[in-house]
Amino acid sequence: MKSILRTIVACVFFFTACVVGASEPTAEDFNKAFAEANAARKMAGELGHEWRDTAKILRKAQETATAGDLKKAMELVAEAKLQGEAGIVQAKREGALWEGRVIR
Numbered sequence: 001m002k003s004i005l006r007t008i009v010a011c012v013f014f015f016t017a018c019v020v021g022a023s024e025p026t027a028e029d030f031n032k033a034f035a036e037a038n039a040a041r042k043m044a045g046e047l048g049h050e051w052r053d054t055a056k057i058l059r060k061a062q063e064t065a066t067a068g069d070l071k072k073a074m075e076l077v078a079e080a081k082l083q084g085e086a087g088i089v090q091a092k093r094e095g096a097l098w099e100g101r102v103i104r
Contacts, residue, residue, distance in 0.1 A: 024070065024071060025070045025073075025074045027065070027070065029070070029074065030061075030070050030073055030074060030077065033074060033078070033081070034061065034062070034065075034077050036081055037058060037061075037078075037080040037084060038058060038080075038084075039084075040081050040083075040084025040085050040087075040088065041058065041084040041087075042084075043084065043087075043088055044083075044084050044085075044086075044087025044088050044091065045087075047091035047092075048091060049087040049090045049091040049094070050084075050087050051083045051084075051086065053083070054080050054083040054087070057076050057077075057079055057080040057083070058076075058077070058080045060076055061073045061074075061077045061080065064076060
C-alpha cells in the first residue's frame with residue numbers, strides 16, 4: 001500500500017509541475033498544503049480511521065520545511081493528505097458495508 005501511495009504522490013507532483021511549472025514551492029504553498037493535509041487527517045481521525053503514520057509524516061514534513069527543503073516537505077504533505085483522504089474514504093466504505101458483515 002505504501003508503494004502505491006508513493007506512486008500516486010509522484011504522479012500528483014509530476015502533473016502539478018507540468019501545469020504550474022517547475023517553480024520551487026514557497027512557504028505559503030507549504031502552509032496551505034499542510035493545513036489541507038492536517039484537516040484531512042483530523043477528519044479521518046474523527047471518523048475513527050486515521051492511518052497510523054499520517055501524523056508522523058506531517059511532523060517530518062514540518063521538520064523538513066523548517067530545514068529549508070520545501071520541495072521534499074511538499075512531497076511529504078501530499079503523501080499525508082492522500083492518507084487522510086484514504087482514511088475518510090475507508091470510513092465511509094466501512095460505514096456502508098458493516099451491516100453485511102453482521103451474522104443474522
